[in-house]
């Protein structure tokens with residue numbers, strides 16, 4: 001099908017973009033890569049009156065990697081973030097995860113910020129942002145604010161962003177200390193939305209004993225869930241820790257739903273197995289980090 | 292919505308030739324190519340990004356033309372399957388490989404495979420079996436079966452290498 005008509009705006013600066021959004025609010029919608037929005041328009045599941053196309057805001061086409069965080073501007077495509085060597089050097093989890101986000105053709109247009117603004121509970125990056133305790137920066141015509149991932153995601157496909165706000169960037173903090181991070185998922189085909197996916201972060205102390213372990217999930221609930229499973233493994237050395245116990249602990253706390261892709265039971269089973277595996281791998285990576 | 296839909300002049304360099312048309316903002320790039328420019332090589336299957344039949348290259352990178360408005364990519368360079376041929380009307384290496392390996396039956400999906408594989412081989416000229424399979428993971432074919440398409444990717448890589456060696 002074809003989209004319904006809309007009034008089209010193509011600002012070239014962030015100032016213009018937020019001015020237009022303010023003017024047309026609440027009837028406006030931001031168009032970024034279009035990889036989630038245009039299917040909805042084509043199927044007429046959405047028919048906004050105004051579309052504010054941000055594809056000309058070149059000032060937002062950046063990936064900035066520092067020692068303690070990677071900040072991604074709203075016009076950086078998934079493919080740009082995936083290919084960014086500086087970002088990979090400080091936070092390999094981003095590239096590792098992006099390889100599971102759709103297919104390369106979709107990643108060439110879809111933006112990392114757009115997938116967070118879209119807040120699809122099956123979107124890997126929502127879980128990664130939540131796992132790392134990242135932040136989202138929003139601009140309106142009146143003000144700028146930065147909110148935590150926990151405050152940003154308010155439910156499936158819903159966020160605290162107001163119709164007059166543009167998400168200008170998201171920041172993924174690099175986990176502190178001796179840590180390893182891993183993404184793993186099961187999908188029907190590589191690149192499809194995951195039936196269950198998990199990202200894990202494990203922190204070891206100077207004696208290579210587990211000091212912290214947490215996991216975040218996609219397709220396992222209405223919004224990204226982050227679980228702390230340190231209790232199951234605290235103090236054990238990284239290679240003797242009972243990761244299966246941690247996997248069981250996580251799976252027991254999740255409450256997925258049945259859908260046409262999988263039953264809730266199968267998802268819970270996957271969560272246990274994948275969490276166990278991803279935690280063990282994250283611990284191994286942490287142990288390899290130079291002290 | 293105002294009663295009269297606003298129109299935009301969109302100019303793209305398609306397969307090396309500047310082409311323009313005046314269209315509403317909601318014109319999808321796929322329809323712009325097919326209806327406004329009458330380049331019907333680009334096929335439209337699902338119109339929601341899943342099948343890959345509509346894949347074209349924009350500034351060298353493959354994208355789904357059914358998920359972009361033409362007006363968004365105004366000014367871009369676009370390569371469609373019509374631009375994947377060889378010099379003087381011969382088949383290009385990817386097209387030739389599909390012919391050699393029986394990589395198509397009805398041909399509906401083929402334009403999307405040809406553009407996707409053309410861009411892929413530019414960056415990865417010598418894929419392994421697994422990589423060839425991964426390269427086409429985002430495209431659906433309902434009749435040929437993927438074995439022959441994977442073989443076509445590998446054959447296209449050979450043909451490109453031969454061409455480069457000549």
Ligand SMILES: Cc1cc2nc3c(=O)[nH]c(=O)nc-3n(C[C@H](O)[C@H](O)[C@H](O)COP(=O)(O)OP(=O)(O)OC[C@H]3O[C@@H](n4cnc5c(N)ncnc54)[C@H](O)[C@@H]3O)c2cc1C
Pocket residue numbers: 029030031032033034035036037038039074100101102103106109110111112113114115116117118120122123124125161165166167168191192193194339340341
């Ligand atoms: C076939 C297919 C498979 C896919 N598979 C996956 C997958 O496995 N995992 C996954 O995570 N994603 C997947 N995606 C979605 C893809 O990652 C999208 O790129 C992403 O969800 C949205 O980014 P976008 O830039 O395309 O946003 P758009 O589609 O342009 O926008 C999506 C929504 O976010 C809003 N928005 C976008 N940017 C901003 C901003 N800066 N400020 C405020 N609001 C904004 C829009 O208004 C809209 O509501 C898939 C898409 C397709 C078509």
Ligand code: FES
Pocket residue numbers: 334335336337338339340341342343344345346355356357358
């Ligand atoms: S028609 Fe565009 S992906 Fe199917």
Ligand code: FES
Pocket residue numbers: 394395396397398399400401431432433434435
């Ligand atoms: S050749 Fe018929 S769909 Fe692929």
